[in-house]
Amino acid sequence: xxxxxxxxxxxxxxxxxxxxxxxxxxxxxxxxxxxxxxxxxxxxxxxxxxxxxxxxxxxxxxxxxxxxxxxxxxxxxxxxxxxxxxxxxxxxxxxxxxxxxxxxxxxxxxxxxxxxxxxxxxxxxxxxxxxxxxxxxxxxxxxxxxxxxxxxxxxxxxxxxxxxxxxxxxxxxxxxxxxxxxxxxxxxxxxxxxxxxxxxxxxxxxxxxxxxxxxxxxxxxxxxxxxxxxxxxxxxxxxxxxxxxxxxxxxxxxxxxxxxxxxxxxxxxxxxxxxxxxxxxxxxxxxxxxxxxxxxxxxxxxxxxxxxxxxxxxxxxxxxxxxxxxxxxxxxxxxxxxxxxxxxxxxxxxxxxxxxxxxxxxxxxxxxxxxxxxxxxxxxxxxxxxxxxxxxxxxxxxxxxxxxxxxxxxxxxxxxxxxxxxxxxxxxxxxxxxxxxxxxxxxxxxxxxxxxxxxxxxxxxxxxxx
Amino acid sequence: xxxxxxxxxxxxxxxxxxxxxxxxxxxxxxxxxxxxxxxxxxxxxxxxxxxxxxxxxxxxxxxxxxxxxxxxxxxxxxxxxxxxxxxxxxxxxxxxxxxxxxxxxxxxxxxxxxxxxxxxxxxxxxxxxxxxxxxxxxxxxxxxxxxxxxxxxxxxxxxxxxxxxxxxxxxxxxxxxxxxxxxxxxxxxxxxxxxxxxxxxxxxxxxxxxxxxxxxxxxxxxxxxxxxxxxxxxxxxxxxxxxxxxxxxxxxxxxxxxxxxxxxxxxxxxxxxxxxxxxxxxxxxxxxxxxxxxxxxxxxxxxxxxxxxxxxxxxxxxxxxxxxxxxxxxxxxxxxxxxxxxxxxxxxxxxxxxxxxxxxxxxxxxxxxxxxxxxxxxxxxxxxxxxxxxxxxxxx
Numbered sequence: 121x122x123x124x125x126x127x128x129x130x131x132x133x134x135x136x137x138x139x140x141x142x143x144x145x146x147x148x149x150x151x152x153x154x155x156x157x158x159x160x161x162x163x164x165x166x167x168x169x170x171x172x173x174x175x176x177x178x179x180x181x182x183x184x185x186x187x188x189x190x191x192x193x194x195x196x197x198x199x200x201x202x203x204x205x206x207x208x209x210x211x212x213x214x215x216x217x218x219x220x221x222x223x224x225x226x227x228x229x230x231x232x233x234x235x236x237x238x239x240x241x242x243x244x245x246x247x248x249x250x251x252x253x254x255x256x257x258x259x260x261x262x263x264x265x266x267x268x269x270x271x272x273x274x275x276x277x278x279x280x281x282x283x284x285x286x287x288x289x290x291x292x293x294x295x296x297x298x299x300x301x302x303x304x305x306x307x308x309x310x311x312x313x314x315x316x317x318x319x320x321x322x323x324x325x326x327x328x329x330x331x332x333x334x335x336x337x338x339x340x341x342x343x344x345x346x347x348x349x350x351x352x353x354x355x356x357x358x359x360x361x362x363x364x365x366x367x368x369x370x371x372x373x374x375x376x377x378x379x380x381x382x383x384x385x386x387x388x389x390x391x392x393x394x395x396x397x398x399x400x401x402x403x404x405x406x407x408x409x410x411x412x413x414x415x416x417x418x419x420x421x422x423x424x425x426x427x428x429x430x431x432x433x434x435x436x437x438x439x440x441x442x443x444x445x446x447x448x449x450x451x452x453x454x455x456x457x458x459x460x461x462x463x464x465x466x467x468x469x470x471x472x473x474x475x476x477x478x479x480x481x482x483x484x485x486x487x488x489x490x491x492x493x494x495x496x497x498x499x500x501x502x503x504x505x506x507x508x509x510x511x512x513x514x515x516x517x518x519x520x521x522x523x524x525x526x527x528x529x530x531x532x533x534x535x536x537x538x539x540x541x542x543x544x545x546x547x548x549x550x551x552x553x554x555x556x557x558x559x560x561x562x563x564x565x566x567x568x569x570x571x572x573x574x575x576x577x578x579x580x581x582x583x584x585x586x
Numbered sequence: 587x588x589x590x591x592x593x594x595x596x597x598x599x600x601x602x603x604x605x606x607x608x609x610x611x612x613x614x615x616x617x618x619x620x621x622x623x624x625x626x627x628x629x630x631x632x633x634x635x636x637x638x639x640x641x642x643x644x645x646x647x648x649x650x651x652x653x654x655x656x657x658x659x660x661x662x663x664x665x666x667x668x669x670x671x672x673x674x675x676x677x678x679x680x681x682x683x684x685x686x687x688x689x690x691x692x693x694x695x696x697x698x699x700x701x702x703x704x705x706x707x708x709x710x711x712x713x714x715x716x717x718x719x720x721x722x723x724x725x726x727x728x729x730x731x732x733x734x735x736x737x738x739x740x741x742x743x744x745x746x747x748x749x750x751x752x753x754x755x756x757x758x759x760x761x762x763x764x765x766x767x768x769x770x771x772x773x774x775x776x777x778x779x780x781x782x783x784x785x786x787x788x789x790x791x792x793x794x795x796x797x798x799x800x801x802x803x804x805x806x807x808x809x810x811x812x813x814x815x816x817x818x819x820x821x822x823x824x825x826x827x828x829x830x831x832x833x834x835x836x837x838x839x840x841x842x843x844x845x846x847x848x849x850x851x852x853x854x855x856x857x858x859x860x861x862x863x864x865x866x867x868x869x870x871x872x873x874x875x876x877x878x879x880x881x882x883x884x885x886x887x888x889x890x891x892x893x894x895x896x897x898x899x900x901x902x903x904x905x906x907x908x909x910x911x912x913x914x915x916x917x918x919x920x921x922x923x924x925x926x927x928x929x930x931x932x933x934x935x936x937x938x939x940x941x942x943x944x945x946x947x948x949x950x951x952x953x954x955x956x957x958x959x960x961x962x963x964x965x966x967x968x969x970x971x972x973x974x975x976x977x978x979x980x981x982x
Contacts, residue, residue, distance in 0.1 A: 126651045126652055126655065127644075127647055130608055131608070131651070133604070134604050134605065134608055162644055163641065163644065165639055166639060304591075304594055304597065307597055308597040311597045312596050314600075315596070327674070337694075521739050521740070522739075524676075525673050525674045525677045526674065526677070528672050528673040529674070555593060555595045558595060559595035559596055559598075559599045562599045562600060563603065567661075567664060568665075568668055570661055571662070572668075574655050574665070575661065575662040575665040575666070
């Protein structure tokens, strides 16, 4: 089930909220556990088993590691097997097909390998990482092991963030899992976040995706400017899609009494790639820093080792996004830029005028999206050629029509990518009639989103693939 | 009960809205027909292991909820007008154009298919021993360019019409409507505002051009009595969501009694046989099926809409047969032509899968003319043309 669907908003969500609040506190986790399974099984009635398996295995691992916590070597050995099991599961479902395919291409003698075509369980990349944060933290004594299987299962499959994050570390919500206080304040905050996210997804991301895909049809006629408009539209699509989903997840969490950390902090206002990655998909960056980069030695073992560590982390970050060469390329692309920024450009960028460093960062981010979007390496270079060559003209007829038609929406998207609105909100939020304006905005947002969903046929979620 | 607190207003709006829609959805009876969209709503899917597994259950459930959503018409309209107001009107499938016109946006042309279709028509014409005419109705947008929104996707009519004209061999006479329609500056609309078809007046203008090509004398406008029927909402309207658009008026033009020597009464002498699967399923002594005038879509009033094969016999007309191979644009045109042919056979290749050349060659032994009537979109994108020459290809 996706959040931006009629069935979720008008059937599943009200049902869950009503039952949740009707139940006494001690039954709420159990109920959430089953509600999560319904949510997940709606799209994956078979592969829900994989998630349940993972949950049970890691629940046991958690308890065992906690028991052997004082015996360093034993605990470490158990942890290693546990991580191996998790990575094997993820590897099988997500990467087996890709890796065997690659082997067959590279080494002719391996051509006898079978074609592996396993379906990707939705959200496996997200919940596997959440689970690993749990067992590692238990090993590191950052958190006690969870005694209740139901509570642990509720954490793993918590429907708000199950499918597309944020990647909530166990220790960040451990307390909330056992005792949380739902309140009207938090619920209202959740409603606002959910509506903001819904509007981002339905009113901006979906429309930008129409613009991008229509432009793609004419890609050889769009000309240099049309090509930039196209990939800009995709940049907006992926940001509003993904951050909208995160907002909805955090909002839903609030409605149920949870508080998750912010996942996106206006990434497109960054003035360097280093800054961009501090603002984009924060929970993933945190995860890799915490569980890969620092354990590898981070930047404490000399320059050469730091460079290597960074490359490893960015290879993995890219690969995490999808089983494809372009994702690896995309990760390494950013890894290399980050290394250059860290060792060479840092002082130079700081001295640049703001506008120049903005442009520098945006151009690199946008080129990154080209690599991210096209799975075929040839297409990546073809599209980059369109972006930098006048040989296809400046702007084709179709591209011009589309661009002019989408200008209002592009401007809205650009403004919504900055902290402008939230700054304004902070200033007016205690004024006398703000509540009325808020309620009116909420109603307008509900009406427009419902209208779009009722008449829409176009509603893909990008991060379903990961 | 706690006092209403202003800071919770958003939460109340949210709960009230969702709750209200949920209750309405549960209480209101299921819909049996979506009148404005002219289609049946999706049915409640049945839950089976297979449909759950392959995801069709979820998708079907979404369609079911969407089609039965309380206030669906309002929401669809809201969405259409929101898209329009936020600037994207010129990129949607249907344009909310000037003077209350709803005009279909350009279809991505399949020029290869068009060339193939033209080849097939040529081949067919060479194979049979008849005079063959091709009449292509240009798109409303082409004829009414000045009414289109200033920003819109480019149309390809000129390019496509050139392909048609250049591709035809000498065995087919091309009736050029595009030129005369474009130059037309009269007040009467050639196309409906809410439908992609031409009006009866537009068809009359087409009839005049066809007569010129055929070398017969067209009846003049004064020979007809026009009756008007208001409240026609066409298919463009249904697909657009622009519910505030005014309805059209459908005109039926009937030949005045006595205007033609030998005619002994209005409408008499005409019999329409509607055939499906080789059997006559309907027979009527009028070209007009007036029961459709009480429906929102009135266009089927002309010879009962789409059927594989329709045979029109006019006892009062001079000798002669005409085979019309067509899409729905022909429906309001054939009444004019029926004055000139004793028998007209209308073939719709989308539904008729038999041999068209047999129909042309068969019959009472009269020399038979063949007229192709197509809207531009259909002749470009219709994939059913190969049925026309299937038996010819086989025998060769």
